Structure formats: C-alpha cells, structure tokens
Amino acid sequence: MPKKKILVIEDEPDYQRLFKTILAAEGYGVVLADNGEEGLKLLEETSPDLIFLDINMPKMDGYEVCTKIRSGEVQPRIPIIFITIRSQVEEIVQGLKLGADDYILKPFSPEEVLARVAALLRKTSAS
Amino acid sequence: MAGKTIAIIEDDDDVRDFLKFVLGQAGYSPQLYARSQEVVKVMPYDPPDLVIMDVHMPGIDGWGLLKIVKADDKLKNVPVIMYSGASSDSNYAVEALRLGADDFIRKPFERDILLARIEALLRRLNWQQDVLGGKDLRSGPILVKTGEHRAWISNAEVRLAPMEFELLVCLLENQGKVLTRGYLQNYVWKDSAPSPGRTVDKHIENLRKKMGEAAALIRTIHGVGYRFDLKDSVR
Numbered sequence: 108m109p110k111k112k113i114l115v116i117e118d119e120p121d122y123q124r125l126f127k128t129i130l131a132a133e134g135y136g137v138v139l140a141d142n143g144e145e146g147l148k149l150l151e152e153t154s155p156d157l158i159f160l161d162i163n164m165p166k167m168d169g170y171e172v173c174t175k176i177r178s179g180e181v182q183p184r185i186p187i188i189f190i191t192i193r194s195q196v197e198e199i200v201q202g203l204k205l206g207a208d209d210y211i212l213k214p215f216s217p218e219e220v221l222a223r224v225a226a227l228l229r230k231t232s233a234s
Numbered sequence: 235m236a237g238k239t240i241a242i243i244e245d246d247d248d249v250r251d252f253l254k255f256v257l258g259q260a261g262y263s264p265q266l267y268a269r270s271q272e273v274v275k276v277m278p279y280d281p282p283d284l285v286i287m288d289v290h291m292p293g294i295d296g297w298g299l300l301k302i303v304k305a306d307d308k309l310k311n312v313p314v315i316m317y318s319g320a321s322s323d324s325n326y327a328v329e330a331l332r333l334g335a336d337d338f339i340r341k342p343f344e345r346d347i348l349l350a351r352i353e354a355l356l357r358r359l360n361w362q363q364d365v366l367g368g369k370d371l372r373s374g375p376i377l378v379k380t381g382e383h384r385a386w387i388s389n390a391e392v393r394l395a396p397m398e399f400e401l402l403v404c405l406l407e408n409q410g411k412v413l414t415r416g417y418l419q420n421y422v423w424k425d426s427a428p429s430p431g432r433t434v435d436k437h438i439e440n441l442r443k444k445m446g447e448a449a450a451l452i453r454t455i456h457g458v459g460y461r462f463d464l465k466d467s468v469r
Contacts, residue, residue: 192344196252203255 111228112136114155116146116172117190118164122213126159130224131216143167148173150185157227159211161190162202170205177206185228238356241265243273243287243299252343253286259336261347278308279391281382283354285309289318289326297333304334307383308398313355317341371406374464375448378403387448396440397422401434405452405462414459434459 114137115126127137138153140146142164152156158176162169169189176187189207191198199210209223240262244250247268254264267273267283270293285303296316303309316330319341327338336355339348352359368381375388380403385392394402400422413421415434420453423433438460442449453461 163246194344196342197248200248200251200255209259 110134110136110137111156111163112153113157113159113224114138114140114146114149114153115159116140116143116169117159117161117165118142119161122161122190127159129220133221133224135224143169143172143175146172150176156231157224158185158187159190160187160207162198163192170201173202173205173207175205183231186231189221235261237261238283239265240352241267241273241277241285241287243267243270243285243291243296245269245288245291249341256343256345256348257352260352260354270299273299274302275305278306279394281312283359283383284313284315284352286315286317286352289316289330297329300330300333300335308393311335311359311383313359314357315339315351317343317351350359355427362413371403372404373409373462374446374451376402376406376451378406378462387445392444394441394444395437397437398444401437401441405460409462409464412455412459416459418459 113130115123115137117126117139117140119122123139123141125228127139129155130137138155140149144167146160160169160172164172169191173187173189176185185209186209188209188211189202190211190213191202192213194212202210208227211219211223215217236258242250242253242257244253245268250266250268254266255429257264265280267277270291274294287296287299291299294302296318300314300316303314313336314334315337316326316335317339318326330338337351339351339443368379371378371380377386377389378384378399383399385394385399385402400448404418404421409440418434422437438452442452445452449460453463453466455461
C-alpha cells in the first residue's frame with residue numbers, strides 16, 4: 108500500500124519540524140509549506156491525502172486558504188485539520204463551516220496529532 | 235459510549251455548532267435545542283441520555299430549566315452538565331450542584347476535558363442502572379423499562395403517573411396470579427393508604443384508561459382484586 112502523504116501548511120519553523128518528526132516516524136510522507144500560497148501550489152503538485160493548515164498565518168490566513176482549497180476542489184475531497192492557538196468557539200466553528208474536518212490546538216501532543224490523522228484517513232478510505 | 239443521545243441547550247449558534255461537532259465526532263447523537271421553551275415541550279417525550287446546557291439563556295434560563303427537569307419524572311434521572319463563560323461566576327458551580335446538576339464546566343471549553351466529564355457521568359449512570367436492577371418487562375403489546383421508568387403499548391409510549399406505573403409493574407411481575415387489593419396497596423403504598431380499596435380501584439381505572447385496547451388484559455377478579463393475563467381464562 109503506497110505511503111499516505113500529508114501536506115503541512117505552517118509558518119513557524121519549530122512547528123514545521125515537530126510535524127515532520129511526528130508524522131514521518133509514523134510512516135507518513137510529509138510535504139511542508141511556509142505559507143498559504145506555497146501550500147496551494149504544493150497541493151496541486153503533490154496531491155496529498157490530508158492537509159494540516161495553520162489558521163494564524165501572516166499574509167494569507169488559514170481561513171482564506173481553506174476557502175480556496177474547497178472552492179477549487181476536485182474529487183476526492185481531501186480532509187483538512189486546521190491548527191489554532193485559541194480555543195475560541197467562534198473561530199473553530201468558522202473553520203468547520205469553511206470546510207475543515209477537524210481542528211487541533213497548539214500546543215498539542217504527538218498522540219493527538221496521530222490519532223486525528225488516523226481517524227480522518229480511516230473515514231476517507233471507508234467512503 | 236457511542237450511540238448515547240446528548241441534548242444540547244444553547245441559544246448561541248456558534249457554541250451550539252461547536253458542541254454538536256465535538257459530541258458528534260465522539261460518537262454521540264446530539265439533540266439540539268436553541269430555546270428553553272422547546273425543551274419543556276419536547277424533551278419529556280424524547281428523554282436524552284445526558285443534558286448539557288448554558289446557564290445564560292433568554293426566557294427561561296439555565297437555573298429555571300434545571301428546576302423543571304429535576305421536577306419531571308421522565309427527566310429527573312438524566313445527568314445534567316451546566317456551563318457558563320461569564321467571569322463573575324465563582325458561585326455558579328455551587329449553585330448548579332445545589333440545584334441538582336451533576337457537573338459544572340467553565341468556558342472556554344476544552345474538548346478533551348468536556349468529553350472526559352461526559353463519559354464519566356454516563357459511566358456512573360450505567361452502573362446505577364445495573365446495580366439498581368433496571369429491567370425490561372414485556373408481555374403482549376406492553377413493554378416496561380423499570381430502570382428508565384417508561385412504558386410502551388404497541389410501540390407507542392404512554393405517560394403514566396407514578397402509582398399507575400408501580401401498579402402496572404406489579405401486575406406484570408405477577409402475571410397470571412390474582413393480586414388482592416390489600417396486596418396491591420401494600421406493594422405500592424408500603425405502609426398505609428388514605429381509604430383502603432378505593433385508591434387501588436381508582437388507580438387501576440386510570441391506568442386502564444391510558445391503555446386503550448390493552449386495558450382488557452388487566453382482569454377484574456370480583457370481590458378480590460386484579461390479575462394481568464394475556465389469556466381470557468375462567469375467573
């Protein structure tokens with residue numbers, strides 16, 4: 108079975124490294140993007156199985172990226188987990204309404220990252 | 235505890251959507267209520283396994299709703315979690331617990347903690363039902379769940395007053411046997427009843443009225459008492 112590929116759109120270098128470490132250790136292929144624009148380009152080029160998307164980025168914020176991904180989408184629909192630093196209900200609901208499938212708060216544990224990835228990939232392959 | 239229904243009572247759209255997402259993701263079936271009035275009208279006929287509600291709501295607020303829920307036979311055993319986000323809340327937790335809520339959470343919600351607390355309450359309720367011997371009684375078109383205090387006739391739920399429910403349970407548990415008025419009185423009222431005989435007859439009459447055609451299954455044994463029997467046998 109081919110390795111699943113995960114695109115991580117995250118501007119903080121520390122978190123980029125953290126995601127890469129956690130996901131690669133579990134056998135996932137990891138593609139990193141510094142910002143929204145690069146993320147959208149890599150999305151087209153690499154066709155990932157799942158996307159991690161930071162909401163709080165300068166320039167194009169995560170909501171805009173999410174909207175762009177969902178509007179230009181071709182089947183199959185790629186699951187998106189957005190990353191946020193705030194537990195504000197309004198922000199989380201907005202992300203979900205724009206088409207994200209789940210969210211995760213910084214700081215997070217490696218276990219939670221892997222659990223959410225596994226749950227979404229399982230759901231996607233089942234449908 | 236997948237499959238359990240959780241009622242969410244919250245007037246703010248975002249908070250309600252958030253809770254719906256989190257609970258749905260965890261495998262529960264959310265029941266959404268945006269207004270307190272809906273709860274009063276609908277919930278007794280469709281009791282959830284757990285209620286989670288905001289203290290601050292327009293119209294009947296969380297405190298008022300909690301009192302109503304705890305006073306309702308069908309709902310009083312449903313675990314309730316209350317929450318609030320206002321900063322001047324130091325006494326809210328105490329007030330909530332005093333009024334009968336099972337837990338109180340401060341906003342902003344932390345998903346893991348919220349889910350852990352819900353699971354803990356549902357686990358406790360499950361244990362109580364097992365230990366207290368909640369059981370199903372089935373006979374003909376009648377189903378009674380003693381743990382939940384609910385009854386159905388031909389798959390339609392019937393609302394029974396406490397004494398009516400107790401009498402029905404007694405009759406079903408002693409199916410086929412003749413139960414004297416004295417026995418029934420003792421079973422339901424334990425020590426004493428206002429006017430012996432009269433009260434049992436009155437409650438049986440009320441019970442029969444709610445049973446439709448199934449009322450005929452409660453046989454009157456003249457001069458003696460009553461018997462629940464599926465077969466129409468010789469008196």
